[in-house]
Amino acid sequence: xxxxxxxxxxxxxxxxxxxxxxxxxxxxxxxxxxxxxxxxxxxxxxxxxxxxxxxxxxxxxxxxxxxxxxxxxxxxxxxxxxxxxxxxxxxxxxxxxxxxxxxxxxxxxxxxxxxxxxxxxxxxxxxxxxxxxxxxxxxxxxxxxxxxxxxxxxxxxxxxxxxxxxxxxxxxxxxxxxxxxxxxxxxxxxxxxxxxxxxxxxxxxxxxxxxxxxxxxxxxxxxxxxxxxxxxxxxxxxxxxxxxxxxxxxxxxxxxxxxxxxxxxxxxxxxxxxxxxxxxxxxxxxxxxxxxxxxxxxxxxxxxxxxxxxxxxxxxxxxxxxxxx
Numbered sequence: 428x429x430x431x432x433x434x435x436x437x438x439x440x441x442x443x444x445x446x447x448x449x450x451x452x453x454x455x456x457x458x459x460x461x462x463x464x465x466x467x468x469x470x471x472x473x474x475x476x477x478x479x480x481x482x483x484x485x486x487x488x489x490x491x492x493x494x495x496x497x498x499x500x501x502x503x504x505x506x507x508x509x510x511x512x513x514x515x516x517x518x519x520x521x522x523x524x525x526x527x528x529x530x531x532x533x534x535x536x537x538x539x540x541x542x543x544x545x546x547x548x549x550x551x552x553x554x555x556x557x558x559x560x561x562x563x564x565x566x567x568x569x570x571x572x573x574x575x576x577x578x579x580x581x582x583x584x585x586x587x588x589x590x591x592x593x594x595x596x597x598x599x600x601x602x603x604x605x606x607x608x609x610x611x612x613x614x615x616x617x618x619x620x621x622x623x624x625x626x627x628x629x630x631x632x633x634x635x636x637x638x639x640x641x642x643x644x645x646x647x648x649x650x651x652x653x654x655x656x657x658x659x660x661x662x663x664x665x666x667x668x669x670x671x672x673x674x675x676x677x678x679x680x681x682x683x684x685x686x687x688x689x690x691x692x693x694x695x696x697x698x699x700x701x702x703x704x705x706x707x708x709x710x711x712x713x714x715x716x717x718x719x720x721x722x723x724x725x726x727x728x729x730x731x732x733x734x735x736x737x738x739x740x741x742x743x744x745x746x747x748x749x750x751x752x
Contacts, residue, residue, distance in 0.1 A: 456681075456691040456740045462722065463735040468492070470733045472722035473565075474706040475518035478543055480506070480525070481724075481735055482514045489731065491533075494525055496543055506541055513539075516564030516573070517613065517704075522549070524564040524571060538564045538573055540591075552591055563611040565619075566591075570637070572599075572614035572621075579627070584609035586621045588637070599635055599642070613704060616660030628652045628671050634664055645682050653680075657703040659719040663742075665691075667700045673728035674699045679721070681740065692738060697728050708739065716741050 463469040468484040470492065477499050482492040494513035497503035507513035507527060516524040521544040529535045537556040540549040555561065555571065559582070564573040569592050576584035586609055588597040599619065602609040606626035613620055617637040624630040630653050632645040645664055647653045656666040662684040669677040677699050679692040694700065700723050708718040722737045 457738050459692055459723075459736040459738045461734065462737050465734075468731075468733040469735050470724040471514045471702050472704050472724060472735045472737075473515035473518050473523070474704060474720065474722055475520065475543075476706075476709065478518050478521065478523075479722075480515035480518060480523055480543075482512075484733075496523060496541075498543070504546070514562075517566045518543070519566045519568070521545075522566060524566040524573075526562045526564060536560045536562055538562075538571075540566075552589070552594060554594070554596075555589060565611060565614040567614045567616060570614060572611050572619045574609065574611045574621075576609070578608040578610065579606065581605050586611050588614070588619060588635075597640075600633065612656035613658050615658050615705060618658045618660070618662045620656040620658045620664055620666075622654055622656055630654060632656045632664065632666055634658060634662060636662070646688065655700055655703045655723070657705040657721065659705045659717075660707060661717070663705075663719065663740075665703050665705055665719075665721050665740075667703065667723075669699070673697075673726070679703065679723065679738075683742075691740060694725065699726050699728060700724060701726065715743055717744050 463481055467487055469481055471482045473480045480496045482494050484490045484492050491512045494506040494515055495503045496506050512528040514526045516526060521542060523541040523543050525539050527537055527539050538561050540551050542549050559575050560577050562574050564571060569590060571589045571591055574586055576582035584602045586599045588599055600609060600623060602625055604625050608624040608627055611621045619635040622630055622632055632653050634643045651668050652671055653666055653668050656664055658664050664682045666680050667677060668680050669675050674697040677694040678690045681689040681691050703721055703723045705719050705721050708720050718739050718741045720737050720739050724733055724735050726733045
């Protein structure tokens with residue numbers, strides 16, 4: 428869970444969706460399984476082929492969060508230095524991008540690159556970090572997706588895409604609204620997603636294609652709050668959708684490049700989500716199906732206890748796009 432400002436709250440009554448032109452079909456998803464369910468709050472998952480990163484509170488109740496990483500079959504270790512807080516952003520290979528919060532009042536936020544295998548920081552290119560609030564980083568294929576500016580403030584909020592090798596920078600979206608939120612979601616392959624609320628709770632999710640430099644709004648039902656987007660390498664977007672208020676008819680949704688939306692996980696009343704993260708599970712042996720493992724953190728609204736879960740979503744490999752005549 429990257430921190431943009433106050434926690435954003437943000438399912439779906441299936442019988443009403445047709446009236447809004449949103450098709451709902453059965454989803455080939457497994458039941459959620461627990462990933463991190465200890466006595467302390469555990470939030471903000473990010474995953475790679477052999478790694479998991481997440482944040483854990485220092486106490487059972489509300490308290491500062493430290494960032495942990497764990498390789499499959501090994502013990503977890505803390506990533507952030509003492510006297511700081513940190514939240515995972517994304518993992519590409521063994522490179523972790525994360526948010527580091529410092530200062531006596533936790534009022535300074537920058538981004539860091541961390542080599543998980545070597546357990547050491549790597550240089551962040553000049554210009555990524557500024558005196559402003561940077562957060563919500565995700566990394567893939569040499570690109571970094573992140574946000575700049577406080578949510579729900581008079582700051583200019585920006586979603587940026589930065590090439591870590593060439594220095595190329597693209598401004599994907601921007602917002603100036605003291606009642607609004609603009610937050611980067613996930614970068615995966617050539618697709619990026621983010622959330623824009625102007626003002627909250629009037630929210631939209633957007634998907635950006637790096638190859639065509641095109642932005643597409645994700646269709647949503649009027650009157651619902653959408654939030655917490657992630658995306659797989661084929662452009663399928665996963666996100667939360669609910670009524671307004673914590674734990675009000677929350678469902679995790681799936682929107683592929685082509686076709687209608689699917690409700691794939693329904694959370695119990697009184698439970699909600701803040702972060703989703705999509706990672707492809709490599710099949711052994713390779714086959715015609717692709718499996719995306721979607722991690723998410725879930726809170727009990729009454730007790731404020733956070734845990735991490737995951738489910739697998741399997742689909743046939745989409746055909747290549749038709750050649751342009």
